[in-house]
Amino acid sequence: MEIRRFTEEMEESWLSPFAALSTKSRGRLRPIPQCPVRTVFQRDRDRIIHSKSFRRLKHKTQVFIIPEGDHYRTRLTHTLEVSQIARTISRALRLNEDLTEAIALGHDLGHTPFGHAGESALDEVYSKGFKHNEHSLRVVDVLEGDGGLNLTWEVRDGILNHTGDAVPATLEGQVVKLADRIAYINHDIDDAIRGGVLRLEDLPSHCRELLGDKHGQRINNMVMDVIKNSTGKDRITMSADVKRAMDDLRNFMFERVYIGSEAKKEEEKAKLVVKYLYKYFMEHPEQLPVEYKTDKKARQLERTVVDYIAGMTDRYAIRVYQQLFLPSPWVD
Template structure:
């Protein structure tokens, strides 16, 4: 018997008791909904644990106060649950997608992804969303009857399409990442439609958390100052308002107050715009939302402009700061050198990773090495590089 989530009160919510099911049939849980079970499988996965030492902007050893992929995912899940609850959606599905959305990221954030994508250029490339799908459907090996986590259709669909349809005019199946194409041969995730509402909530929660917490981390790292933010629309007004309301307040509290208020304003904006779109579209089911010609869950045009200005600022002042550039340059060299060595000498892979290789510089070897490196934490990648390249490292 499938259990319903009583919190999913909206008729257009994704209903746990009406899930399209799992690729490999299993007996249902007597105590958890299908989406609660998905969430628990994500939390207990090895890939989720490794997010603790995977970073977004700063390498893990640069400070204990900066966000990691794990702390970011937890923050996204909190926002996603809050928004889903107010909209009457399935909180558990929104939380599951928020917790899983970064599983496919490489060590060293986007710098590591760029390096690995370049290494894999002749072998199908690398995409972190596709890698997330590969992890939850193939690479996690915990169960006797199947590879992967055997998640529900709705969770897999949301992971692949949370940013919108992946088959759009001008983009065909041959243009998609290899992992998505391969899985589509097994199960149809309806790649040309939008994802369900909970996945859309998780995507916006990711944007809200990412932008605001990068402000926090950037200020703490001294990459820019509060004064530098004051000219930005919305962000500057919020910071100035906190400064005016609390004269003499210490800087760390100003940052916390302002970031908290910014998150609240962005959530309120999503609520207003989504309710307006609900009133216009009048969806009766989650399928109606998938069939829409635009996202249901969205920012207002004004908030999109504010976010664009903030992202441009962060790109220039944080992501391209010379200190970050130096760190990420080293990180890219680590990824590139690991790939080149292991691809050419797969006998240096751990025994379990040598399985499935097709010899030095082979196509299958490239994918195995890619999976191995993509799953590394920053910490392990640095240590593995030292073991393989430092002649004086006794761990070689």
């Protein structure tokens, strides 16, 4: 018996009736032969991990732009924390952990340099608007590999709908959407306290009383609440009290950290870097890297420039900016 088929049978006998089964996937954009070892969702996870876009996440901003300390989160460590939280919830609910992991690992592949500052800058200059979740789907469908990673419909749906008002079609996607929020609220609090932007005592007292004072306590209480309130149901949810506390923490972080704080003081500079790069390459498309120049007939110039800039890491964007706009030192 093929190993893959054994795994598929295990899914069918063990997973919840609400779980997405590998054998019931709606398929890929382009059909491919089955792997004898891995299920379709396991292959998607592997394709994402081995992609260049995934590796670049280690040098993309989470909250602090180009932090000097070694312990601040990056977009990659955020992704790994989302994956861990989502897998814990999915395993407890007997959902498809492989699908959950694939969605979690791919959900932010389309994030820009400088995090949401870069996303905001591209959204302002690109005529069609820019949203990182939509670009994440473009990365896996078009930009990565030889014409995209050709992922399954379920993973693509989870990536596209991990943020905003849309609800993912699978419970696994819904788990990732909630795990993303649980992860970033808590690790951004941790980073803000480490950076001296917040003190623990600043957090709303009712949130601390309900969820706990420590990083691990808050995550554990949120995760346990999701598991308790989603068991045996066809949707992923929280209790009203815990959801209210989580939303209050999120609003608090917008007021004290995400907008106008010491952690964000470099954001306007970062946005200018992105906008200047966009303007320059729109006016000088011959300066695009060769892989983008050779493809310009297949894509509109504006789309090509956005693809190039969105794929940059923080430090690469700064290096290109310096090369284009700052004079090089004279060496005698």
